[in-house]
Amino acid sequence: MKSNLSYYRCIECGKEFDPNELHYLCDECGRDYLPGMPLKGVLEAIFNYAEIGRRWKERPDPLLFSAVNPEFYPPLPVGNTPFFRTEIMGLESERMASPSYPIGIKFDGLNPSGSYKDRATQLVVADALQKGITEIVTASTGNAACSLACLGASARLKIVIFAPESAPPAKLIQIQVHNAELHKVQGSYDDAFKAALEYTKTHNCMCRNTGYHPLTIDGKKSAGLEIYIQNGFKVPDWIIIPVGDGVILTGIYKAFVDLQRAGIIQKLPQLLCVQAESSDAITSYWETGRYKDAENPITIADSIKVKTPALAHWSVKALKETRGKCIRVSDFEIQEAQLKLAAETGVFAEPSSVATLAGLQKALAKKWINSNEDIVLLITGHGLKDPGAVKI
Protein backbone atom coordinates (compact mmCIF):
# COMPACT_ATOMS: atom_id res chain seq x y z
CA MET A 1 0.00 0.00 0.00
CA LYS A 2 1.41 3.37 -1.06
CA SER A 3 1.49 6.07 1.65
CA ASN A 4 -0.94 8.98 1.28
CA LEU A 5 1.53 11.41 2.91
CA SER A 6 1.77 14.58 0.82
CA TYR A 7 4.27 16.81 2.65
CA TYR A 8 5.41 18.10 6.04
CA ARG A 9 4.20 21.55 7.15
CA CYS A 10 5.64 23.78 9.86
CA ILE A 11 2.95 24.31 12.50
CA GLU A 12 4.17 27.88 13.02
CA CYS A 13 4.89 29.46 9.61
CA GLY A 14 3.24 26.92 7.28
CA LYS A 15 6.38 26.29 5.20
CA GLU A 16 6.22 22.98 3.34
CA PHE A 17 8.90 20.26 3.25
CA ASP A 18 9.48 17.21 1.04
CA PRO A 19 8.86 14.03 3.09
CA ASN A 20 11.27 12.08 0.88
CA GLU A 21 14.09 14.04 2.51
CA LEU A 22 15.10 13.82 6.18
CA HIS A 23 13.64 16.80 8.06
CA TYR A 24 13.29 17.49 11.77
CA LEU A 25 12.34 21.10 12.60
CA CYS A 26 11.43 23.95 10.21
CA ASP A 27 14.71 25.45 8.98
CA GLU A 28 13.40 28.94 9.73
CA CYS A 29 11.26 28.69 12.90
CA GLY A 30 13.50 26.00 14.40
CA ARG A 31 16.73 27.85 13.66
CA ASP A 32 16.91 29.41 17.12
CA TYR A 33 15.94 26.23 18.93
CA LEU A 34 18.26 25.19 21.72
CA PRO A 35 17.93 22.09 23.91
CA GLY A 36 16.28 23.08 27.16
CA MET A 37 13.34 24.90 25.55
CA PRO A 38 10.09 23.53 24.02
CA LEU A 39 10.64 22.62 20.36
CA LYS A 40 10.12 25.38 17.80
CA GLY A 41 9.11 24.84 14.18
CA VAL A 42 7.69 21.33 14.69
CA LEU A 43 6.59 19.67 11.44
CA GLU A 44 3.13 18.20 10.89
CA ALA A 45 2.46 15.41 8.38
CA ILE A 46 -0.15 16.47 5.84
CA PHE A 47 -1.94 13.81 3.77
CA ASN A 48 -4.03 13.54 0.63
CA TYR A 49 -7.24 13.63 2.64
CA ALA A 50 -9.60 13.46 -0.35
CA GLU A 51 -8.00 10.17 -1.44
CA ILE A 52 -8.11 8.77 2.11
CA GLY A 53 -11.77 9.76 2.52
CA ARG A 54 -12.68 8.05 -0.74
CA ARG A 55 -10.86 4.81 0.09
CA TRP A 56 -12.10 4.79 3.70
CA LYS A 57 -15.67 4.58 2.39
CA GLU A 58 -14.67 1.43 0.47
CA ARG A 59 -12.85 -0.13 3.45
CA PRO A 60 -11.93 1.63 6.74
CA ASP A 61 -8.26 0.96 7.50
CA PRO A 62 -5.87 2.91 9.81
CA LEU A 63 -3.05 2.17 7.34
CA LEU A 64 -4.63 4.68 4.93
CA PHE A 65 -3.27 7.31 7.34
CA SER A 66 0.24 5.83 7.56
CA ALA A 67 3.00 8.33 6.78
CA VAL A 68 5.29 5.53 5.52
CA ASN A 69 4.52 2.74 3.09
CA PRO A 70 3.72 -0.22 5.43
CA GLU A 71 5.98 -2.53 3.41
CA PHE A 72 8.88 -0.81 5.20
CA TYR A 73 7.51 -1.55 8.71
CA PRO A 74 9.82 -3.76 10.82
CA PRO A 75 8.73 -7.44 10.92
CA LEU A 76 7.53 -7.32 14.56
CA PRO A 77 3.89 -6.10 14.48
CA VAL A 78 2.78 -3.03 16.47
CA GLY A 79 -0.64 -1.76 17.57
CA ASN A 80 -4.08 -3.34 17.27
CA THR A 81 -4.06 -3.44 21.07
CA PRO A 82 -7.17 -4.39 23.08
CA PHE A 83 -9.99 -1.94 23.67
CA PHE A 84 -12.67 -3.01 26.08
CA ARG A 85 -15.28 -1.63 28.45
CA THR A 86 -15.46 -2.31 32.14
CA GLU A 87 -16.86 -0.86 35.32
CA ILE A 88 -14.59 0.62 37.99
CA MET A 89 -15.98 0.88 41.50
CA GLY A 90 -16.51 4.41 42.76
CA LEU A 91 -16.53 5.94 39.31
CA GLU A 92 -19.96 4.64 38.41
CA SER A 93 -21.67 6.30 41.37
CA GLU A 94 -19.91 9.60 40.69
CA ARG A 95 -20.87 9.70 37.06
CA MET A 96 -24.27 8.03 37.54
CA ALA A 97 -23.66 6.20 34.31
CA SER A 98 -26.13 3.91 32.76
CA PRO A 99 -24.86 0.33 33.16
CA SER A 100 -24.52 0.05 29.41
CA TYR A 101 -21.86 2.76 29.30
CA PRO A 102 -18.88 1.66 31.40
CA ILE A 103 -15.39 3.12 31.04
CA GLY A 104 -13.49 2.28 27.84
CA ILE A 105 -9.88 1.15 28.29
CA LYS A 106 -7.28 1.12 25.51
CA PHE A 107 -4.45 -1.08 26.84
CA ASP A 108 -1.38 -0.09 24.88
CA GLY A 109 0.99 -1.73 27.33
CA LEU A 110 0.45 -4.84 25.18
CA ASN A 111 2.64 -3.54 22.37
CA PRO A 112 5.84 -5.54 21.66
CA SER A 113 8.11 -3.56 23.99
CA GLY A 114 5.32 -2.96 26.49
CA SER A 115 4.49 0.65 25.69
CA TYR A 116 2.72 3.08 23.39
CA LYS A 117 6.11 4.30 22.14
CA ASP A 118 6.21 1.39 19.69
CA ARG A 119 3.71 3.23 17.49
CA ALA A 120 6.12 6.12 16.93
CA THR A 121 9.14 3.83 16.66
CA GLN A 122 7.50 1.68 14.01
CA LEU A 123 7.17 4.68 11.69
CA VAL A 124 10.64 6.06 12.44
CA VAL A 125 12.25 2.66 11.78
CA ALA A 126 10.24 2.34 8.57
CA ASP A 127 11.33 5.85 7.54
CA ALA A 128 14.98 4.89 8.14
CA LEU A 129 14.61 1.69 6.12
CA GLN A 130 12.92 3.57 3.28
CA LYS A 131 15.71 6.19 3.25
CA GLY A 132 18.52 3.61 3.54
CA ILE A 133 19.66 4.80 6.99
CA THR A 134 21.14 2.05 9.18
CA GLU A 135 21.60 3.77 12.55
CA ILE A 136 19.07 5.52 14.82
CA VAL A 137 19.76 7.44 18.05
CA THR A 138 17.35 8.64 20.72
CA ALA A 139 17.08 10.16 24.16
CA SER A 140 14.59 8.61 26.53
CA THR A 141 13.57 8.18 30.15
CA GLY A 142 13.20 4.52 29.26
CA ASN A 143 10.17 3.54 27.21
CA ALA A 144 11.13 5.18 23.90
CA ALA A 145 14.60 3.68 24.26
CA CYS A 146 13.22 0.21 25.02
CA SER A 147 10.91 0.55 22.04
CA LEU A 148 13.68 1.66 19.67
CA ALA A 149 15.99 -1.11 20.92
CA CYS A 150 13.22 -3.68 20.38
CA LEU A 151 12.02 -2.63 16.92
CA GLY A 152 15.55 -1.70 15.85
CA ALA A 153 16.53 -5.30 16.61
CA SER A 154 13.56 -6.50 14.56
CA ALA A 155 14.82 -4.40 11.61
CA ARG A 156 18.53 -5.23 12.27
CA LEU A 157 19.51 -1.56 12.68
CA LYS A 158 22.24 -0.08 14.90
CA ILE A 159 20.57 1.65 17.86
CA VAL A 160 22.21 4.20 20.17
CA ILE A 161 20.44 5.27 23.37
CA PHE A 162 21.02 8.19 25.74
CA ALA A 163 19.07 7.58 28.97
CA PRO A 164 19.22 9.18 32.41
CA GLU A 165 21.04 6.85 34.80
CA SER A 166 18.01 7.18 37.10
CA ALA A 167 15.78 5.27 34.62
CA PRO A 168 14.07 2.21 36.19
CA PRO A 169 16.39 -0.84 36.20
CA ALA A 170 13.94 -3.02 34.26
CA LYS A 171 13.99 -0.50 31.41
CA LEU A 172 17.78 -0.31 31.34
CA ILE A 173 17.89 -4.12 31.12
CA GLN A 174 15.31 -4.09 28.33
CA ILE A 175 17.48 -1.68 26.32
CA GLN A 176 20.56 -3.85 26.69
CA VAL A 177 18.91 -7.20 26.02
CA HIS A 178 18.19 -6.03 22.48
CA ASN A 179 21.89 -5.20 22.05
CA ALA A 180 21.44 -1.42 21.77
CA GLU A 181 24.40 0.83 22.59
CA LEU A 182 23.47 2.43 25.95
CA HIS A 183 24.95 5.71 27.18
CA LYS A 184 23.83 6.53 30.72
CA VAL A 185 23.57 10.29 31.19
CA GLN A 186 24.13 11.96 34.52
CA GLY A 187 21.18 14.31 34.81
CA SER A 188 17.64 14.49 33.50
CA TYR A 189 15.75 13.50 30.35
CA ASP A 190 16.42 17.00 29.04
CA ASP A 191 20.19 16.37 29.36
CA ALA A 192 19.79 13.07 27.49
CA PHE A 193 17.78 14.88 24.76
CA LYS A 194 20.66 17.32 24.30
CA ALA A 195 23.27 14.52 24.18
CA ALA A 196 21.29 12.69 21.47
CA LEU A 197 21.06 15.86 19.34
CA GLU A 198 24.83 16.36 19.61
CA TYR A 199 25.41 12.73 18.59
CA THR A 200 23.14 13.22 15.55
CA LYS A 201 25.22 16.16 14.34
CA THR A 202 28.42 14.13 14.27
CA HIS A 203 27.12 10.77 12.98
CA ASN A 204 25.38 9.71 9.80
CA CYS A 205 22.21 8.56 11.55
CA MET A 206 18.54 9.32 12.14
CA CYS A 207 17.38 10.96 15.40
CA ARG A 208 14.22 9.57 16.98
CA ASN A 209 13.99 12.19 19.74
CA THR A 210 10.37 12.56 20.65
CA GLY A 211 8.70 15.47 18.88
CA TYR A 212 11.91 16.31 17.02
CA HIS A 213 11.36 13.68 14.31
CA PRO A 214 7.90 14.49 12.88
CA LEU A 215 6.93 10.83 12.61
CA THR A 216 7.17 10.40 16.40
CA ILE A 217 4.04 12.55 16.49
CA ASP A 218 2.25 11.07 13.51
CA GLY A 219 3.08 7.52 14.62
CA LYS A 220 1.30 8.13 17.88
CA LYS A 221 -1.99 8.89 16.17
CA SER A 222 -2.63 5.25 15.26
CA ALA A 223 -4.08 4.49 18.70
CA GLY A 224 -6.64 7.26 18.17
CA LEU A 225 -7.65 5.72 14.83
CA GLU A 226 -7.99 2.32 16.50
CA ILE A 227 -10.08 3.76 19.35
CA TYR A 228 -12.49 5.27 16.81
CA ILE A 229 -12.87 1.95 14.98
CA GLN A 230 -12.97 -0.24 18.10
CA ASN A 231 -15.57 2.09 19.62
CA GLY A 232 -17.94 1.18 16.79
CA PHE A 233 -16.94 4.12 14.55
CA LYS A 234 -17.97 6.58 17.27
CA VAL A 235 -15.89 9.48 18.62
CA PRO A 236 -15.68 9.20 22.43
CA ASP A 237 -16.68 12.27 24.42
CA TRP A 238 -13.47 12.22 26.48
CA ILE A 239 -10.06 10.58 26.12
CA ILE A 240 -7.93 10.67 29.27
CA ILE A 241 -4.21 10.92 28.45
CA PRO A 242 -1.03 10.84 30.57
CA VAL A 243 1.18 13.77 29.55
CA GLY A 244 4.89 14.44 29.85
CA ASP A 245 6.31 15.78 26.59
CA GLY A 246 2.81 16.18 25.13
CA VAL A 247 3.49 13.97 22.13
CA ILE A 248 0.88 11.30 22.87
CA LEU A 249 -1.68 14.02 23.52
CA THR A 250 -0.79 15.66 20.22
CA GLY A 251 -0.78 12.31 18.43
CA ILE A 252 -4.29 11.46 19.62
CA TYR A 253 -5.47 14.95 18.66
CA LYS A 254 -3.88 14.50 15.21
CA ALA A 255 -5.73 11.20 14.72
CA PHE A 256 -9.10 12.85 15.09
CA VAL A 257 -8.08 15.99 13.17
CA ASP A 258 -6.99 13.75 10.28
CA LEU A 259 -10.29 11.83 10.42
CA GLN A 260 -12.09 15.17 10.33
CA ARG A 261 -9.97 16.47 7.43
CA ALA A 262 -10.80 13.31 5.47
CA GLY A 263 -14.52 13.98 6.04
CA ILE A 264 -14.98 10.84 8.14
CA ILE A 265 -16.01 12.48 11.44
CA GLN A 266 -17.59 15.79 12.39
CA LYS A 267 -16.49 16.43 15.99
CA LEU A 268 -13.29 16.02 18.00
CA PRO A 269 -13.18 14.25 21.39
CA GLN A 270 -12.38 16.36 24.44
CA LEU A 271 -8.94 15.57 25.84
CA LEU A 272 -8.09 15.44 29.53
CA CYS A 273 -4.36 16.02 30.04
CA VAL A 274 -3.15 14.36 33.25
CA GLN A 275 0.24 15.35 34.65
CA ALA A 276 2.20 14.52 37.78
CA GLU A 277 2.11 17.42 40.27
CA SER A 278 5.80 18.22 39.96
CA SER A 279 5.94 17.73 36.17
CA ASP A 280 3.15 20.10 35.20
CA ALA A 281 4.58 22.54 32.66
CA ILE A 282 1.77 21.98 30.12
CA THR A 283 -0.92 22.28 32.81
CA SER A 284 0.56 25.59 34.02
CA TYR A 285 0.82 26.82 30.43
CA TRP A 286 -2.82 25.91 29.79
CA GLU A 287 -3.91 27.66 33.01
CA THR A 288 -1.90 30.87 32.64
CA GLY A 289 -1.30 31.23 28.90
CA ARG A 290 2.44 31.58 29.57
CA TYR A 291 5.05 28.88 29.21
CA LYS A 292 7.37 28.08 32.13
CA ASP A 293 9.48 24.98 32.80
CA ALA A 294 8.43 22.60 35.58
CA GLU A 295 10.73 23.67 38.40
CA ASN A 296 11.69 20.41 40.00
CA PRO A 297 10.09 17.34 38.41
CA ILE A 298 10.32 14.47 40.88
CA THR A 299 7.74 11.70 40.53
CA ILE A 300 7.47 7.91 40.49
CA ALA A 301 5.79 8.29 37.08
CA ASP A 302 9.13 8.44 35.24
CA SER A 303 7.59 8.31 31.75
CA ILE A 304 5.86 11.67 32.29
CA LYS A 305 8.67 13.24 34.33
CA VAL A 306 9.70 16.17 32.11
CA LYS A 307 11.02 19.61 32.93
CA THR A 308 10.67 21.06 29.41
CA PRO A 309 7.92 19.38 27.36
CA ALA A 310 9.00 19.11 23.72
CA LEU A 311 5.50 19.80 22.38
CA ALA A 312 4.28 22.33 24.95
CA HIS A 313 2.97 24.74 22.29
CA TRP A 314 1.16 22.20 20.11
CA SER A 315 -0.31 20.49 23.18
CA VAL A 316 -1.92 23.67 24.45
CA LYS A 317 -3.28 24.35 20.94
CA ALA A 318 -4.76 20.82 20.87
CA LEU A 319 -6.33 21.31 24.31
CA LYS A 320 -7.94 24.57 23.22
CA GLU A 321 -9.29 23.14 19.97
CA THR A 322 -10.78 20.10 21.71
CA ARG A 323 -12.15 22.07 24.67
CA GLY A 324 -9.89 19.92 26.79
CA LYS A 325 -8.76 20.34 30.36
CA CYS A 326 -5.66 19.66 32.45
CA ILE A 327 -5.32 18.14 35.89
CA ARG A 328 -2.46 17.32 38.29
CA VAL A 329 -2.20 14.12 40.32
CA SER A 330 0.10 13.22 43.22
CA ASP A 331 2.33 10.15 43.47
CA PHE A 332 0.09 8.89 46.28
CA GLU A 333 -2.99 9.16 44.03
CA ILE A 334 -1.13 7.40 41.22
CA GLN A 335 -0.09 4.49 43.44
CA GLU A 336 -3.63 4.10 44.80
CA ALA A 337 -5.02 4.14 41.26
CA GLN A 338 -2.44 1.58 40.11
CA LEU A 339 -3.68 -0.96 42.64
CA LYS A 340 -7.33 -0.14 41.94
CA LEU A 341 -6.99 -0.57 38.18
CA ALA A 342 -5.06 -3.82 38.53
CA ALA A 343 -7.47 -5.28 41.09
CA GLU A 344 -10.69 -4.30 39.34
CA THR A 345 -9.91 -4.58 35.65
CA GLY A 346 -6.95 -6.97 35.33
CA VAL A 347 -4.83 -4.23 33.76
CA PHE A 348 -1.40 -3.81 35.40
CA ALA A 349 -0.18 -0.40 34.22
CA GLU A 350 2.98 1.53 34.98
CA PRO A 351 2.63 4.67 37.15
CA SER A 352 2.58 7.19 34.28
CA SER A 353 -0.26 5.33 32.55
CA VAL A 354 -2.39 4.87 35.59
CA ALA A 355 -2.22 8.60 36.26
CA THR A 356 -5.16 8.62 33.84
CA LEU A 357 -7.42 6.86 36.34
CA ALA A 358 -6.30 9.17 39.16
CA GLY A 359 -6.98 12.16 36.91
CA LEU A 360 -10.39 10.87 35.87
CA GLN A 361 -11.41 10.43 39.51
CA LYS A 362 -10.53 14.08 40.19
CA ALA A 363 -12.19 15.38 37.03
CA LEU A 364 -15.42 13.55 37.94
CA ALA A 365 -15.30 14.98 41.46
CA LYS A 366 -14.89 18.48 39.97
CA LYS A 367 -17.86 17.82 37.63
CA TRP A 368 -15.66 18.59 34.63
CA ILE A 369 -16.90 15.41 33.00
CA ASN A 370 -20.63 14.89 32.74
CA SER A 371 -22.49 11.93 34.10
CA ASN A 372 -23.50 10.23 30.88
CA GLU A 373 -20.41 10.77 28.73
CA ASP A 374 -18.39 8.19 26.81
CA ILE A 375 -14.96 8.07 28.49
CA VAL A 376 -11.79 6.28 27.30
CA LEU A 377 -8.71 5.79 29.48
CA LEU A 378 -5.47 5.54 27.53
CA ILE A 379 -3.14 3.09 29.28
CA THR A 380 0.27 3.59 27.71
CA GLY A 381 2.70 1.26 29.47
CA HIS A 382 2.78 -2.15 31.17
CA GLY A 383 3.25 -2.36 34.94
CA LEU A 384 6.11 -4.85 34.59
CA LYS A 385 8.16 -1.94 33.19
CA ASP A 386 8.64 -0.59 36.68
CA PRO A 387 7.56 -3.06 39.39
CA GLY A 388 9.61 -1.17 41.99
CA ALA A 389 7.11 1.68 41.91
CA VAL A 390 4.21 -0.51 43.15
CA LYS A 391 3.06 0.24 46.69
CA ILE A 392 1.92 -3.10 48.16
Ligand SMILES: [Zn+2]
Ligand atom coordinates in the same frame (compact mmCIF):
# COMPACT_ATOMS: atom_id res chain seq x y z
ZN1 LIG B 1 8.37 27.49 10.23
